Amino acid sequence: MFLSIVHRATGIALYVGTLLLAWWLIAAASGPTAYGHVHDFIASFIGRLIVFGYTWALLHHLFSGIRHLVWDLGYGFKANERETMTWGALVAGISATVLLWIIAYMIGGGR
Amino acid sequence: MSAPNVVKSMRTPLGRVRSLGSSHSGTTDFWRQRITAVAMVLLMVPVIVVVMMMLGSNHAGAAQMLGSPLVAIILLLFIVASTWHMKIGMQVVIEDYVHHESLKLAAIMANNFFSFAVALASIYAILKLAGGV
Numbered sequence: 001m002f003l004s005i006v007h008r009a010t011g012i013a014l015y016v017g018t019l020l021l022a023w024w025l026i027a028a029a030s031g032p033t034a035y036g037h038v039h040d041f042i043a044s045f046i047g048r049l050i051v052f053g054y055t056w057a058l059l060h061h062l063f064s065g066i067r068h069l070v071w072d073l074g075y076g077f078k079a080n081e082r083e084t085m086t087w088g089a090l091v092a093g094i095s096a097t098v099l100l101w102i103i104a105y106m107i108g109g110g111r
Numbered sequence: 112m113s114a115p116n117v118v119k120s121m122r123t124p125l126g127r128v129r130s131l132g133s134s135h136s137g138t139t140d141f142w143r144q145r146i147t148a149v150a151m152v153l154l155m156v157p158v159i160v161v162v163m164m165m166l167g168s169n170h171a172g173a174a175q176m177l178g179s180p181l182v183a184i185i186l187l188l189f190i191v192a193s194t195w196h197m198k199i200g201m202q203v204v205i206e207d208y209v210h211h212e213s214l215k216l217a218a219i220m221a222n223n224f225f226s227f228a229v230a231l232a233s234i235y236a237i238l239k240l241a242g243g244v
Contacts, residue, residue, distance in 0.1 A: 008204065015197045022233045025186075028173050029236035035170035062155055065148055072145065100159065108167040 003086050007064045010057040017054045055100060060093030140199045147196035154192065157185045178240040190233045198226035 024042075027034040041047040067085045070076045076085055120127070130137065161182050165173050176182055201222045209215040 011197070011200050012204065014193075015201055018193065018197065018229050018233075021190075022229050022236075025177070025233050025236035025240075028170065028177055029239040032170040035173065039169075062152065066152060069145065069148060069152075100163075104163065104166055107163065 003064070003090060007061060007068070010061040010064070013053070013057040014061060017050075017057065020050070020054065052097070052101065056093060056097040059096045059100075060089065063089035063092045063096075140202070144196060144199045147192040147199075150192040151189065151196065154185065154189045158189050161185055174240055177237060178242060180241070183237050183241045186237055187234060190230055190237075194226050194230035194233075198222060201226070 024038050027038040042051055064086075067076070067089050070085065076082060161176075165176055168176070177186070202219055205215060205218045205222060209218050
C-alpha cells in the first residue's frame with residue numbers, strides 16, 4: 001500500500017523538522033536578534049513552504065498514526081475498513097492543514 | 112541411544128521468551144512508541160492552540176508566552192513525547208534499511224545523539240524562558 005511508506009516518509013520529515021522547532025525555542029531564549037532571524041526565515045517564501053509542509057507532515061502522521069493505533073487494538077482489518085481509514089487519514093491530513101493555515105492567516109499570521 | 116533434542120538449559124522455551132523475551136529488551140520500544148503516540152494525540156490540540164496564539168508576535172510576546180507555566184508544561188510534555196517517539200521511529204527505519212553492521216551501529220548512535228540533543232536544547236530553552244535557569 002502506497003500510503004504506508006508515506007507514514008514513514010512524513011515521520012522522517014518531522015524528525016528533521018524538529019530542528020526548526022528547537023531553533024525557534026533557542027532563539028526565543030536567546031533574545032530579540034536571534035528571534036528576528038527565525039521570524040525572517042519563517043516569513044520568507046521558502047520558510048513558509050517548509051512550515052506548510054511541516055504542518056501537513058505532522059497532521060498526516062497524526063491521522064495515519066491513529067489508524068495504526070486502531071489496528072494495534074485489533075480493529076479495522078476488513079478490506080473496506082482499511083480503505084476507509086487510509087483515505088480518511090489522507091483527506092483529514094490535507095483538510096486540517098488547509099483549515100489551520102486559513103485560520104492562521106485570519107488571526108494575523110500573514111505578517 | 113541418540114539424543115536429537117539436547118537440553119542445554121534448565122529453562123523451558125516458554126520461560127525464555129516470557130517477560131522480556133530472548134532479546135532481553137523485549138517489546139519496550141514497541142510499547143513506548145505507542146505511549147508517546149497516544150500522548151501526542153492528546154497534546155496535539157493544546158500545542159496547535161499555543162502555536163496559533165503566538166502567530167505574528169514579536170520576541171517579547173513570544174518569550175512571555177513561552178515562559179508562562181501552562182504553555183511551558185504543554186511544550187515540555189510535547190518535546191519529551193516527540194523526541195522519544197522519533198528516536199524509536201528512526202531506529203526502526205535504520206534497522207530496516209542499513210544492513211552493514213558497523214554502519215548500522217554508527218547510525219543508531221548518531222540517532223540517539225541527535226534526538227537527545229534536540230530534546231535537551233529545547234527543554235533548556237523553555238526552562239530558561241520560564242525563569243528557572
